[in-house]
Amino acid sequence: MSGPVSGPHAHGAISLRQTMLLVMLALLPATLFGLSIYGWPAFNLLTVTIVASLLAEAVCLVIAGKPVGIYLKDGSAILTGWLLAMTLPPWAPWWIGVCGALIAIVLGKQVFGGIGQNLFNPAMVARVALLIAFPLEMTTFVAPKPLFTESAPDFVQSLAITFGGGMHIDAVSSATTLGFVKTELGRHNPLDGALSQVFDLLNGFTGFMPGSMGETSAMLVLLGGLFLLYRRIISWHIPVAMIASITLLAGVFHTLSPEHFTGPLVHLLSGATLLGAFFIATDLVTSPVTARGQIIFGAGCGVLVYVIRSWANYPEGVAFAVMLMNALTPLIDHYVRPRVYGRDRKGQPLVYKGESWERDSEASR
Amino acid sequence: MKPLRKLFKIRGGVHPDDHKGRTAQSSIEDMPMPALLHIPLQQHIGSPASPMVKRGDRVLKGQLLAHSQGMISAPVHAPTSGRIVGVGNYPAHHPSGLSVHTITLQPDGADRWIEGEAPPTDPFALEPEEIATRVAAAGIVGMGGATFPSAVKLNLRSRYCLETLVINGAECEPYLTCDDRLMREESAAVIDGIRIMAYALGVKRVIIGIENNKPEAQAAMQAAAEAFPEIEIARLPARYPMGSEKHLVQTVTGVETPARGLTADIGVVVHNVATAYAVHDALRFGRPLISRVVTISGGAIRLPKNLRVLIGTPIEELITHCGGYSETPERLISGGPMMGQPLPGTRVPIIKGSNGVLALTVRETKAEEAMPCIRCASCVKACPCGLVPLEMANYIRSGDLEGAVAYGLMDCISCGSCAFVCPSNIRLVQFFNYAKGELTARQRAEHTQNETRRLAEARTIRLERQKQAKREAMARRKQAQEAAKQAKQAAEARAQQAARTGS
Numbered sequence: 084m085s086g087p088v089s090g091p092h093a094h095g096a097i098s099l100r101q102t103m104l105l106v107m108l109a110l111l112p113a114t115l116f117g118l119s120i121y122g123w124p125a126f127n128l129l130t131v132t133i134v135a136s137l138l139a140e141a142v143c144l145v146i147a148g149k150p151v152g153i154y155l156k157d158g159s160a161i162l163t164g165w166l167l168a169m170t171l172p173p174w175a176p177w178w179i180g181v182c183g184a185l186i187a188i189v190l191g192k193q194v195f196g197g198i199g200q201n202l203f204n205p206a207m208v209a210r211v212a213l214l215i216a217f218p219l220e221m222t223t224f225v226a227p228k229p230l231f232t233e234s235a236p237d238f239v240q241s242l243a244i245t246f247g248g249g250m251h252i253d254a255v256s257s258a259t260t261l262g263f264v265k266t267e268l269g270r271h272n273p274l275d276g277a278l279s280q281v282f283d284l285l286n287g288f289t290g291f292m293p294g295s296m297g298e299t300s301a302m303l304v305l306l307g308g309l310f311l312l313y314r315r316i317i318s319w320h321i322p323v324a325m326i327a328s329i330t331l332l333a334g335v336f337h338t339l340s341p342e343h344f345t346g347p348l349v350h351l352l353s354g355a356t357l358l359g360a361f362f363i364a365t366d367l368v369t370s371p372v373t374a375r376g377q378i379i380f381g382a383g384c385g386v387l388v389y390v391i392r393s394w395a396n397y398p399e400g401v402a403f404a405v406m407l408m409n410a411l412t413p414l415i416d417h418y419v420r421p422r423v424y425g426r427d428r429k430g431q432p433l434v435y436k437g438e439s440w441e442r443d444s445e446a447s448r
Numbered sequence: 449m450k451p452l453r454k455l456f457k458i459r460g461g462v463h464p465d466d467h468k469g470r471t472a473q474s475s476i477e478d479m480p481m482p483a484l485l486h487i488p489l490q491q492h493i494g495s496p497a498s499p500m501v502k503r504g505d506r507v508l509k510g511q512l513l514a515h516s517q518g519m520i521s522a523p524v525h526a527p528t529s530g531r532i533v534g535v536g537n538y539p540a541h542h543p544s545g546l547s548v549h550t551i552t553l554q555p556d557g558a559d560r561w562i563e564g565e566a567p568p569t570d571p572f573a574l575e576p577e578e579i580a581t582r583v584a585a586a587g588i589v590g591m592g593g594a595t596f597p598s599a600v601k602l603n604l605r606s607r608y609c610l611e612t613l614v615i616n617g618a619e620c621e622p623y624l625t626c627d628d629r630l631m632r633e634e635s636a637a638v639i640d641g642i643r644i645m646a647y648a649l650g651v652k653r654v655i656i657g658i659e660n661n662k663p664e665a666q667a668a669m670q671a672a673a674e675a676f677p678e679i680e681i682a683r684l685p686a687r688y689p690m691g692s693e694k695h696l697v698q699t700v701t702g703v704e705t706p707a708r709g710l711t712a713d714i715g716v717v718v719h720n721v722a723t724a725y726a727v728h729d730a731l732r733f734g735r736p737l738i739s740r741v742v743t744i745s746g747g748a749i750r751l752p753k754n755l756r757v758l759i760g761t762p763i764e765e766l767i768t769h770c771g772g773y774s775e776t777p778e779r780l781i782s783g784g785p786m787m788g789q790p791l792p793g794t795r796v797p798i799i800k801g802s803n804g805v806l807a808l809t810v811r812e813t814k815a816e817e818a819m820p821c822i823r824c825a826s827c828v829k830a831c832p833c834g835l836v837p838l839e840m841a842n843y844i845r846s847g848d849l850e851g852a853v854a855y856g857l858m859d860c861i862s863c864g865s866c867a868f869v870c871p872s873n874i875r876l877v878q879f880f881n882y883a884k885g886e887l888t889a890r891q892r893a894e895h896t897q898n899e900t901r902r903l904a905e906a907r908t909i910r911l912e913r914q915k916q917a918k919r920e921a922m923a924r925r926k927q928a929q930e931a932a933k934q935a936k937q938a939a940e941a942r943a944q945q946a947a948r949t950g951s
Binding site: 099102157159199372373430432434 | 785869
């Protein structure tokens, strides 16, 4: 008989591959929506990014001498590419996707030792690197041009946009809510009146606004997130802590000074807040493993997102916030551990004060 | 109807498919007499029993074959009448498959009981200590699988003020239904055994914990316990590892046993339902523990059954009796699938602690190649002991066993919940068992080394002392000789002088 000596000799149903597949399934509604409103160029970019991720993963595995088939099939490379594409401007040129995929897979994941070993979320490593290296391409957004409408480019035109010499930026570019807010504040314009030009609550919720490929539809991202919660791929701690801390900070500052700070709803429904809270900060590999640790992590992400958006140079801060908190994950995991059964928080065996069931050794003699 | 007991939550745990439906409706069936019985001398935790019979002896059913040795041990008895055909070594009921001291008995078919002392009229008229003595003499051990000699636990009264006896009828391991059937079919006997144990322990309260996936057993036990106000039935949620002693006690009493301690430290003693049945048999009828109920199940068994089996019956006979294999099993397990151990073969005998024999197919074990850990924390959520299994495994993988101990390795109960939920199929329990074994081996080696050093030093000191004594003796002798010489010379001188003066 072969096989290990120790039990269990049974296994729960879900595997690593199924976990990845469920996350992809959860991403699907928001992705399909993104593809439909930003059209063929978005489709091209998504495809290019995923294919590049898979190729990069395969080459790394060959170099590392690991079995390529098994590790490619686990789905993690696809997911990394997919998540990265979701955070890119949908009409970005192909090389943005390829560079991003290379950075994510090679620098973000494989140099650390492959799946499970990376300190930082690979997709966010790539996004931050791209944002710093190619600020123009990474901040050029388009207004929604739904597929099969007149304004939308057809497939041939889309090839020119993605693979050609770049798009005619001025003709199509449009500001994101957070970008607009940053610009207006830079011009010392009060926010309350100006904001209504770009932000509409309903559009913010459904996603009909300029933004990254998969971030705009709060509704569908939320749907996917709830699905992950329901299937217990993620737990509620990180998303709830992150959303709560953003809401709290935004609420307080907006109440104090509405002309300088946007309200909680704008923060929640624009940028990558929800995608970050449900899909990026909750990345299993790079977040803490205990419930309390996850609450600290999520709250930290939320605070950093708000701080970066409000006071730093970038209009959006989810990627930076998550990476900064990723760096703290080992520390959190070292200090925040569950209480061991039969021990107090300090690790000493429990003592019941004033109660002892042991007979006095003198008396029993 | 008594009010339902309030239950307390424990952390972690998993919900495996229970697979109990295969055997839950099959009544306990007597296994036909096998051709040979192989009765190991060590079927319990503690020292092995010492044989009292030799090859060729004729023995009667219930006769003592080997007596217990030392404080923690248990005797073994003849499961039937017959002839001893061997006292030697035979493969153990253990994953190693190593041979252990075993008595082989050839049944004569008469199945004749030994004429023993008449069973007591009323166990409740006996001294509590006397009950423990009889339980010890009957060779009863914890029959849930732990096989700790039960009498030692019944004697805890002398050291602890005990308040509660908790009876473990959780049977949280999937597939197993032997306790379920016993509670349904022998509820009165089980309750009687429980009452005898409660009397021996001097406790006022008894709680019987039964998982909700056994409603018939709950009802049967409830009915049998109706007349005894001190006995309560706790309806436990079906969750593994509900049957873990400390977790069961916490679920029904709300009190957590301190780490490294016993449940007796919080005034509670836990016994299994099958043990209670064995106590009933021993105290009411004077019958030692010579048989037990075993669940034979698993996807590869053609006709899964619950069998009453004589201790020492080879497992191959049980499988044959259950219609053999419908397909080649991927793994043969003793006990449940969560904590059971693989069996090295089918020749090995059933022992006192065997509650199940499972022949599992690959569809059931779902054995797959391990993938890297993705830190998904499923194991952290599943661990009922509040450990971080993934970190412990990381430390062990890199050879830092002390690091794993600092993370709580020694508080791990090896329940397997972590490995059960691990999406990467990492054999976490294997890591932990390896580390625990390695640490024990190191401790033992260190102990040996220290002892060797101590003895060597003592020897050096002893030799030195002997040398010193020799030297001193020599010096003394020399001195004495010197003194004698001088005395002699002085005497001679005096004599000469005397002679001279005299002359």
